[in-house]
Amino acid sequence: AQSVSQHNHHVILSEAASLELGCNYSYGGTVNLFWYVQYPGQHLQLLLKYFSGDPLVKGIKGFEAEFIKSKFSFNLRKPSVQWSDTAEYFCAVKSNNDMRFGAGTRLTVKP
Amino acid sequence: DTAVSQTPKYLVTQMGNDKSIKCEQNLGHDTMYWYKQDSKKFLKIMFSYNNKELIINETVPNRFSPKSPDKAHLNLHINSLELGDSAVYFCASSQVGGLMETQYFGPGTRLLVL
Numbered sequence: 001a002q003s004v005s006q007h008n009h010h011v012i013l014s015e016a017a018s019l020e021l022g023c024n025y026s027y028g029g030t031v032n033l034f035w036y037v038q039y040p041g042q043h044l045q046l047l048l049k050y051f052s053g054d055p056l057v058k059g060i061k062g063f064e065a066e067f068i069k070s071k072f073s074f075n076l077r078k079p080s081v082q083w084s085d086t087a088e089y090f091c092a093v094k095s096n097n098d099m100r101f102g103a104g105t106r107l108t109v110k111p
Numbered sequence: 112d113t114a115v116s117q118t119p120k121y122l123v124t125q126m127g128n129d130k131s132i133k134c135e136q137n138l139g140h141d142t143m144y145w146y147k148q149d150s151k152k153f154l155k156i157m158f159s160y161n162n163k164e165l166i167i168n169e170t171v172p173n174r175f176s177p178k179s180p181d182k183a184h185l186n187l188h189i190n191s192l193e194l195g196d197s198a199v200y201f202c203a204s205s206q207v208g209g210l211m212e213t214q215y216f217g218p219g220t221r222l223l224v225l
Contacts (some may be wrong), residue, residue, distance in 0.1 A: 032212065038152075043201060044216040088152050099214065101146075101154040 001026050004093050006102035013081050014110050021076040021105050023091030033074040034092040035065055036101075044090065050074065061085070083111045115217040116136050117202050123223045124192060132187045132220045134202030139207060142166075143185035144203040144214065154201070160185050161207055197224045 007022045018106025025031065033045040055067040065076045074091060086109045091102040115136045124130055129137040136143060158177040159166055165177065174190045189196060202217040 001220075034213070042153075043218045044203075046213055046215075049213060070112075090154060094212070099156065101156075104152045104154070106152070 001018065002093075002100065004091055004099065004100050004102040006089075006091050006105050009103070010108070011111065014074045015067070015083055016080050019076070019078040019081045019085075019107070021089055021091075023074045023076065023102060025072050025074070025091075025093040027036075027072075027093055027095045027105070028031045029095060032094040033067060034094070035059065035063070035074075035076050036090045036092060038088040038090065038104075040087065047089075055103070081107070081109050083109045084087045085109050115202055115204055115215050117200075117217040117220050118224055119220060120218065121221050121223075123225065125225055126192055126194060128186070128192050129190045130192060130222075131189070132200055132202075134185050134187070134217055136183055136202075136204040136215070136217075138204055138206075138215060140204040140206045140215075141182055142205050142207045143182075144205075145185065145187050146201040146203065146216075147171075148199040148201060148219070149173075150198070157187075158185075191206070192224045194224050 003026045003105045005024045033050040036044040037047050038044050047063050048057050048065055050067045058064045063078050069073050080103055088104045088106050090104045118133045142161040145157040147155050147157055157171050160179045176188045178186045199219045199221050201219050203214040205212050205214045
């Protein structure tokens with residue numbers, strides 16, 4: 001069955017630490033990949049997306065993600081997190097008309 | 112102007128009641144979606160509508176019915192509400208087939224069934 005896996009349920013970091021959140025999917029064929037962020041009490045907002053071309057995608061607020069086709073992965077990274085990055089992060093994969101989200105990773109950044 | 116809006120923002124109701132949540136998008140998108148986010152923050156797609164046709168219908172109870180009067184609106188009607196329906200419901204829209212298709216989400220409706 002097609003699925004999206006986010007292995008880290010809750011990540012706790014101190015400010016200025018580096019971040020990497022894992023995302024793996026099990027779709028075959030062509031996929032479009034997304035990372036969304038949900039700040040406390042707010043709706044989902046797009047961080048970045050990959051459709052084609054350079055597998056290293058840069059998004060807003062210093063986030064980037066790398067698509068590794070051979071590993072079916074699309075991990076999210078940020079070299080130095082801030083307290084304001086505390087939020088829930090969702091990986092999403094779209095194939096044809098089917099879009100599925102991972103279970104989400106809660107990031108807590110300690111000041 | 113808000114791109115995707117939902118009303119109400121909060122909804123508290125008794126078991127067995129029937130309620131509706133409204134969603135409107137002013138982006139000119141041709142596809143709209145409803146998602147349910149449970150207490151563990153897991154997002155599950157419920158429905159999507161493209162040009163008034165249902166194109167995805169996940170295994171949700173038939174107490175849930177999407178209604179789309181036009182392509183800018185996709186309302187969610189829920190009959191005989193149950194405790195397990197308590198969740199946050201998100202509406203989203205996108206332009207299917209666009210080069211950089213992205214779903215834009217509404218602010219969510221927090222439903223609490225007592």
